[in-house]
Amino acid sequence: MNKKIEDLCNRQVEREGYSSNLYLAMASWAENKGYPGIAAWLYAQAEEERIHFLKFIKYINERGGHAVIPAFKQPPVEYKNVQKLFDEVLKHEQFITSSINEIVAATLTEKDFNTNNFLQWFLTEQVEEEASVRTIIDKLKMVGAESLYIFDRDIITLRTPATGQAAG
Ligand code: FEO
Numbered sequence: 001m002n003k004k005i006e007d008l009c010n011r012q013v014e015r016e017g018y019s020s021n022l023y024l025a026m027a028s029w030a031e032n033k034g035y036p037g038i039a040a041w042l043y044a045q046a047e048e049e050r051i052h053f054l055k056f057i058k059y060i061n062e063r064g065g066h067a068v069i070p071a072f073k074q075p076p077v078e079y080k081n082v083q084k085l086f087d088e089v090l091k092h093e094q095f096i097t098s099s100i101n102e103i104v105a106a107t108l109t110e111k112d113f114n115t116n117n118f119l120q121w122f123l124t125e126q127v128e129e130e131a132s133v134r135t136i137i138d139k140l141k142m143v144g145a146e147s148l149y150i151f152d153r154d155i156i157t158l159r160t161p162a163t164g165q166a167a168g
Pocket residue numbers: 016019048049052093096129168
């Protein structure tokens with residue numbers, strides 16, 4: 001495969017793998033703070049990201065490139081509160097969306113239509129993920145601290161309709 005596209009896909013390998021670790025770190029924080037529901041949602045999210053990570057690895061190798069497994073920087077250990085944590089999730093997903101968009105743009109200039117086709121699934125996925133996190137943030141704005149217990153109990157039912165999976 002074209003070296004420029006291979007490098008961009010390898011950059012995405014790192015970003016998807018980091019996303020998985022980031023959500024694991026958030027899940028661990030939530031579990032420690034006594035929010036098992038939020039932790040379960042984040043653990044499921046981490047699994048989704050691991051699937052994205054693997055999809056990029058396998059795609060690069062399938063096309064004759066070499067998927068490189070990188071070192072990951074350590075995600076933050078502490079989060080201010082649940083609201084701030086989900087703000088961070090949205091910010092991160094927006095970053096991932098722009099990162100995918102950059103590769104899509106490169107596939108057009110490099111005329112790599114196979115990779116363009118491969119990326120279509122991710123474009124759709126990112127729209128769903130951002131929407132799902134926005135729904136959570138909207139709901140969190142409506143609940144006070146005392147209702148956080150109920151929110152925590154119910155969050156796992158907030159799944160993306162298209163996949164039936166927790167959004168990732
Ligand atoms: Fe795989 Fe949520 O970006």
